[in-house]
Amino acid sequence: MSTIKFSADIVPVTFKRPGSNRKHRYDHRYDPPDYAAFKAALGYVARRAMNGRAPLDCALKFDLKIFNNLPPASRNFGDWDNHAKAACDALNGICYLDDRQIVDGRVRLFRGNPHVEVQLEEL
Numbered sequence: 674m675s676t677i678k679f680s681a682d683i684v685p686v687t688f689k690r691p692g693s694n695r696k697h698r699y700d701h702r703y704d705p706p707d708y709a710a711f712k713a714a715l716g717y718v719a720r721r722a723m724n725g726r727a728p729l730d731c732a733l734k735f736d737l738k739i740f741n742n743l744p745p746a747s748r749n750f751g752d753w754d755n756h757a758k759a760a761c762d763a764l765n766g767i768c769y770l771d772d773r774q775i776v777d778g779r780v781r782l783f784r785g786n787p788h789v790e791v792q793l794e795e796l
Contacts, residue, residue, distance in 0.1 A: 674794065675729060675794075676794050677729075678792045678793075680718075681719075681788060681790075683711065683718075683788065685711070685751070685759075686708055686751075687759055688756075688759045708759065712759070715764070716764070719767045719768050723767060728767060728768060728769050728770050729768060729769045729774070729795060730769070730770050731774065731796065732776045733774050733777075733793050733794065733796060734777040734794040735757075735761070735778040736778070736779050736791070737760050737791055737792075738781050738783060738790040739782050740784070741782075741784065741785075742784070742786075744784050745784060753781075757778065764791070768793055769793070
């Protein structure tokens with residue numbers, strides 16, 4: 674059974690819907706800059722944690738801990754499900770092939786030095 678565990682010293686960002694550029698005939702969709710930067714940073718740390726291993730191709734248990742300077746009940750902390758979506762999107766194709774492989778998940782929000790802790794367990 675394989676376990677992947679890592680911590681990223683980055684400020685957590687919640688999922689944000691893609692924006693679009695409607696000036697052209699075809700709609701061009703893009704991630705907002707802060708969301709794109711979060712996904713790139715978390716992806717970078719995840720690649721290092723994978724240490725050259727291929728993405729897992731099995732059912733997974735996902736444990737996510739989000740730390741921020743704000744109290745978790747604060748309106749500005751973000752919804753726990755949007756934190757999960759942002760982290761899951763960032764890890765697609767790196768730690769696992771697709772986030773639909775996650776069959777058991779937990780997200781916990783804490784006050785503290787901003788960072789993200791991820792643990793994936795093969796089921």
